[in-house]
Amino acid sequence: MSVDFAIVGAGPAGMAAATLAAELGLDTLLLDEQGGPGGQIYRAIDRTHAEASNPSPLGADYLAGRSLVADFRASGANYRPATTVWHVDPDGALSVVSDGVSETITARRVLLATGAIERPLPLPGWTLPGVMTVGAAQILLKTADIVPDGRTVLAGQGPLLYLAAMQLARAGAPPAALLETTPHENYHAAARRLGSAWAGRRALAKGLGWQLALRRAGIPVRHDVRGLRALGRDRVERVVWDGGEIAVDYLLLHEGVIPNTQISLALQLTHDWDTAQLCWRPVVDEWGRTSLPNIAIAGDGAGIAGADAAILSGRMAALGAAAALGRIGEADRDRRARPIRAALALEQGFRPFLDSLYRPAPSVLAPPEDDTIVCRCEEVTAGQIRRGVRLGAPGPNQLxxxxxxxxxxxxxxxxGPIVSAVIAEARGIPIADVGTYRPRAPYKPVTVGALAGLGAAK
Structure with a gap:
């Protein structure tokens, strides 16, 4: 199968790019792991049937995704849900698997719109049953209307922490407490960015509204929480921090989000260390173009800016692809891009304030306790990583x-982010000088049967 424009990821950026690209006449294919469009923020939006008299506990911002999905479905773009992309070649060939069958798709232009992943929060006890991320809890709520059935505590920082607390409260499962780990000194740093906060005054007012609603609901909020630990025998039973503790059945963790760079790193695209967001991000121009001319990236996968900015960057990437493939001229591209560019600058103007306010503490990036598990897959601790550094490992790949x-x-x-931070701390050098893992295909587990089918097809 060959197409003009292949997009990986059906979140806000991917849907917006597919919609506009199809309208501009590109043979467009959108590939996504999920069973329906929406990404994480609008996950399972097709199955939500909330009316004004019985609003969804997920809120109006979530329901706003309906129009984006409707526009995408009406655009004529081809859509392949429940499809995993497990390899991308620099020349635009994509290896995918769906229903246990693997195939290769070739595209003249590829857009990676894989969004963000939650920043890992390694702390003592984070592998206990009952401890999960806020994002995982949101998936259960959005896809199956499942909420925790016991005492639930949310811990960490960032807008999503407060949003999730509000959603759980509306769904009839109010948290027992919210433990905010934002360092007190971050407020002073953010105060110096108040000028950028004006650009996001609506989002700021929304966040303040969430905090006020939690207070009215009687949900206690503890600030500047440090030394967080999850304790229990067979599952989490208590959450302890410096100066306090609380009995729990579930602990939901969240320390913000970072770009999902698995495919972009595997392609060896140029990446920079973002000193404001403390993460690796691919280097892109305003059209999303990367160091490989036929590969572009849009949305949070190119830097965290939120859903509205992701939609706009997806449209910019579609315009760039259409111009590169000769569907529109550069003058037409620039004319169409002018209002999008202005709106995108406004959306991104709020980020310096948020990045300063929710900058993770050093103990979040690199757990100080040697016995804290860092690699959950192989049960490798922070102490074992530090020992590897002492034995001569300069970076994650050599480790x-x-x-x-x-x-x-x-x-x-x-x-990966934790490993790089632990190595940097142990060596006394910046994380940017340590580097990060280079993933290899297959990016996700693929069965031997699927691979055999690919060979038979060839």
Missing amino acids: KAFTRCGMGPCQGRVC
Whole structure:
């Protein structure tokens, strides 16, 4: 199968790009792992049937995704849900698997719109049953209307932490407490960015509204929480921090999100260390173009900016692809891009304030306790990583000679940021000088049967 434009990921950026690209006459194919469009933020939006008299506990912002999905479905773009992309060649060939059958798709232009992943929060006890990320809890709520059935505590920081607390409360499962780990000094740093906060005054007012609603609901919020630990025998039973503790049945963790760079790193695209967001991000221009001319990236996969900015960057990427493939001229591209570019600049103007306010503490990036598990797949601890550094491992990839860290099914997708931070701390150098894992195909586990089918097809 050959197409003009292949897009990986059906979140806000991917849907917006597919919609506009199809309208501009490109033979467009959207590939996505999920069973329906929406990405994480609008996950399972097709199955939500909330009316004004019985609103969804997920809120109006979630329901706003309906119009984006409707526009995409009406665009004429081809759509392949429940499809995993497990390899992308620099020349635009994509290896995918669906229903246990693998095939190769070729595209003249490829757009990676794989969004963000939650920043891992390694702490003592984070592998206990009953401890999960806020994003995982949201998936259960959005896809199956499942909420925790016991005392639930949310811990971490960022807008999603408060949003999830509100959603659980509306769904009839109010959290027992919210433990915010934002360092007190971050508020002083954010105060110096108040000028950028004006650009996001609506989002800021929304966040303040969530905090006020939690207070009215009687949900206690603890600030500047440090030394967080999850304790229990067979599952989490207590959450302890410096100066306090609480009995729990579930602990939901969240420390913000970072770009999902698994495919872009595997392609060896140029990446920079983002000193504001403390993560690796691919280098792209305003059209999403990367260091490989036929590969572009849009949305949070190119840097965290939120759903609205992702939609706009997806449209910019579609315009760039259409111009590169000769469907529109550069003058037409630039004319169409002008209002999108202005709106995108406004959306991104709020980020300096948020990045300063929710900057993770050093203990979040690199757990100080040696016995804390870092690599969940292979059960490698922070202490074992530090020992590998003492034995001569200068970076994550070389560490594999001393431990199996990053060699499990996720290939370091979860532990990679922590591993780089622990190595940097142990060596006394910046994380940017340490580097990160280079993932290899297959990006996700693929059965031998699927691979055999690919060979038979060839």
